[in-house]
Amino acid sequence: METVTVNASVPYPVHISSGLLERAGELIAGVTHSRTCAVITDTTVEKLYAAPVCRSLQDAGFRVCLHAFPAGEQSKNLQTYGGMLEFLAENKLTRSDFAVTLGGGVVGDMGGFAAATYQRGIDFIQIPTTFLAASDSSVGGKTAIDLAAGKNLAGAFHQPKMVICDTDAFRTLPEDIFADGVAETVKHGLIADKDFYQFLMTGDIRAGIDEVVRRNVEIKATVVGEDEKEHGRRKLLNFGHTLGHAIEKCSGYTISHGRAVSSGMVLASRAAEKLGFSPAGTLDAVLAACRRFGLPETCPYTASELYAAATGDKKRDGGSIDVVVLEETGKAKTVRLDLDGLREFTEAAL
Ligand SMILES: NC(=O)c1ccc[n+]([C@@H]2O[C@H](COP(=O)([O-])OP(=O)(O)OC[C@H]3O[C@@H](n4cnc5c(N)ncnc54)[C@H](O)[C@@H]3O)[C@@H](O)[C@H]2O)c1
Ligand SMILES: [Zn+2]
Secondary structure (H helix, E strand, O other), rough: EEEEEEEOOOOOOEEEEEEOHHHHHHHOOOOOOOOOOEEEEHHHHHHHHHHHHHHHHOOOOOOOEEEEEEEOOHHOOHHHHHHHHHHHOOOOOOOOEEEEEEEEEHHHHHHHHHHHHHHHHHHHEEEEHHHHHHHOOOOOEEEEEEEEOEEEEEEEEOOEEEEEEEEHHHHHHHHHHHHHHHHHHHHHHHHHHHHHHHHHOOOOOOOHHHHHHHHHHHHHHHHHHHHHOOOOOOHHHHHHHHHHHHHHHHHHOOOOOOHHHHHHHHHHHHHHHHOOOOOOOOOHHHHHHHHHHHHOOOOOOHHHHHHHHHHHOOOEOEEEEEEEEEOOOEEEEEEEEEEHHHHHHHHOOO
């Protein structure tokens, strides 16, 4: 088992290995005194993995209640979130009990937000079952739901007590959902580690999956350890996300997060090269990765549609917005744009 420690305000471990779902109860028993937990999942993951996780928790002596909501980004809303809070209350969870989020990024983000707010905050454990959730969303403590006005517009910083990543779970992932995780993995290489990017471009991700998840988590953990609440350096993790979130929103959340981020990285890199923020060659590095992994390079929306969606994005500070661009392959920086600058950036992106 690989273990990476995230040095957030309260440090916590991320365990990565095959065969961990059956060991969840034993691992969790080591970090809590509570005997009651709520397992939060979606209907797809429930069928696949709720039984072994609940059994393992029960074998370790926990009282377990299970809540599942319809799978997919379209469930990431106030109504599903409200249903979770009511479920926790109906099952009489107290402030010393905890939640377990079993699933992809939607389960982790929304279940984490329920844990952050139920009775002003209870502990939670992340058990990511998608490559994306294991490599990105389960680490770092950002929890959220979408609002009609945009993606992740309500949320909280709430770090998990532990992350348990069983890489066997990826065997049941459809290829396109696995590819969503590849997009965030490529992002990590592009913004922080040229050697990792080069490994991805030549190596076999599935064959070295534990190692790839570990490197993703290390990169994210380093950034989060330096800037837990995203005042500065953590913004670099948003490479491809300003326009990526706009694409998701324009699609009514039918384009997945990973695919939208892939297009967002290409669009941002094209604009950055045209406007002189990035050197020549950075766009080609992003495009080469998209082509290798069958990830999208473009999007079906106009610059004005993207601009309108992006100005609803919360990562905006008064009249300006920080966009992330590549300084070189393996290194990123932010550029602060006013709204006219963002319009110009969006037009140059297409
Ligand atoms: N908090 C963060 O820092 C952060 C970072 C990146 C992304 N995100 C968020 O994560 C979300 C995307 O996460 P996602 O891509 O995991 O989406 P998801 O949670 O919707 O999962 C994708 C689909 O895969 C199914 N699934 C999950 N595990 C499976 C398995 N092992 N086998 C078969 N099917 C499985 C799910 O039921 C779902 O239908 C977005 O909402 C995004 O905003 C958050
Ligand atoms: Zn993302």
